[in-house]
Amino acid sequence: MLNELLADITMIVNRVGVVLARFMLSVYSDVALNNITDFPQNPLKFLCSCQNPENSNPSPNQDWTLLSILLAIPDWADTIKERGVRQKRSLYGHENWVQHRSSSRHVRHFVTSLSSRVILSLVPPVIVFTSVAAIIASYNSAVLMHWLPEFFPVLRASSLPYQLTAPALALLLVFRTEASYSRFEEGKKAWTKVIAGTNDFARQVITSVESPGDAMLKKAILQYIMAFPVALKCHITYDSDIAQDLQNLLEADDLAVVLSSKHRPRCIIEFISQSLQLLDMGPTKLNMLESKLSCFHEGIGVCEQLMGIPIPLSYTRLTSRFLVLWHFTLPIILWDDCHWIVVPATFISAASLFCIEEVGVLIEEPFPMLALDELCHMVHSSIEDIMRNEKLIQARVNAKRTIRYKKRSPNGWPTTSSEERQPG
Template structure:
């Protein structure tokens, strides 16, 4: 059994000849164009075949808004996030950023994804307020009670909810930071790989260009592999087989981030806590706020679910 050679031991034009007998043959199926300037790393989406028309049901009508919000969230997660330049930092520090952020609220991926839960809990608050008003105005029989409760349970559980949201925020940022470091290692590793190819390969411009094309293709293929519903075969067909250990370790970190979420029990607990909290919030606030419970529930749901998202 022979040991695979390092890609930098013997790189010559003969090693990549058209002869089919060489086990180290380098014959790309499709010629990849080497970019003349840096370009955005994008991924093609897998073309979805035409699905048969679905019958309209009550459940499908209820899922219209959630499906719309989820579609916006998933599509915008695939958009590129360019690195900041000096002009971007000046704009980011501008005193007018607060007005700009407020005016762009309806274009925010996070805010648009909050439309379903915020509408749902605001509707619950409206129903509770309408019911209590009808009872107080004697529009309903006296057997119906006014929905009210003590605020003491909320005062006792508010710190627990705050801790859950803080922990989720910290865990999300830690995952983001770990992914950023791993991706930086991938980019620096491919740059180092390219420098070694330029130094090690004999002066064969066509061979160097072919190798550099595949090195440039590697980060694109990795990103397509990690992003859901990306079609790798549509963007790239061949990859280099030998990769430095540092890049391999970084790939493992990226795959772990994709495959290992924040503990599901914690995520579900936070979600259930928030749902129960906002379902009962109008009842708790009715005595003090009356119809103000509707905007109060709206603001509370929008704020806390935004943090959770």
């Protein structure tokens, strides 16, 4: 009797795995086929054979293939998540904000749930805990229906421990998410300072370098300034192609020096510093321009600190262990009140709480969440626009300077300004 029940439970679990595998490989066939070589065995043969009604009793090889698919699910989910993390973000415009706050956003977000990398990354833990809930429910049902010997107990427990620990779990998740968001906010502020400092530095160079003999050197300095945010972005983001990003900003020889350097952003700062020393200007202006480099050094320091120092690992591990223990024992706690409803209840609880924890983990590394490529492109366009309009603006300002608005005072004496001087 016990062997037959275990065989039935094993068959049910296998069928559930087959259905899940079919669903994932059919809906996300492009992702699965691109990563099919990561599976220990080819799952497509197994799925095709499972669709054949004559092959209703799977062989041991097919069971092993199903196990291979189930073991490959975490790799599949991580591949989708990492691919989503590496996608380029875009800055919001007016149309984006209209869509963002539209009244139909809830329907749109729900319909696109299966394309969310956060939800897809939860497939492994949700499957595990839902399967555990189904197994516990099957076992308790078998005990209550006397399919097992009497010495097998029903797995049940008081809900009082959960009522006492639920606030602790809620606070732990809230603190974890808040700590991650504070890192995201710090990364955003650091890049705001870098972008503002880059624009201000370029403006100071354009207005301060006036000697015609420094025209080529001035253009080179502006190129280095535009290249710095790009180099910093490639320095702190994974799998960036700095050679491709800088090929249109730096000359070939300068780019070769930057690529050979171990720390590309500081190498560009050195280019800027050495170029400033060659300018024909007074020490006051030179010191003023040199002081602008401190913003770049500060940006590097903050970004490297956020990249190298995560939230204390003990905090992250405690949250993960708490969630795992909570959901492993949740079906036992809910059995007396819910019976077979413990399966959907565990599914909903795992999907909700692990989703909150997953969001905290994703935004803990802030830079993939920021539209750094768009910010670098915006800086490039802004500085190039100022360079194109520099002479036109100077001509207009000088034209205004030569115009003399003369007024006649009541006593007949001309004035040199448009405003009358007040006595005293």
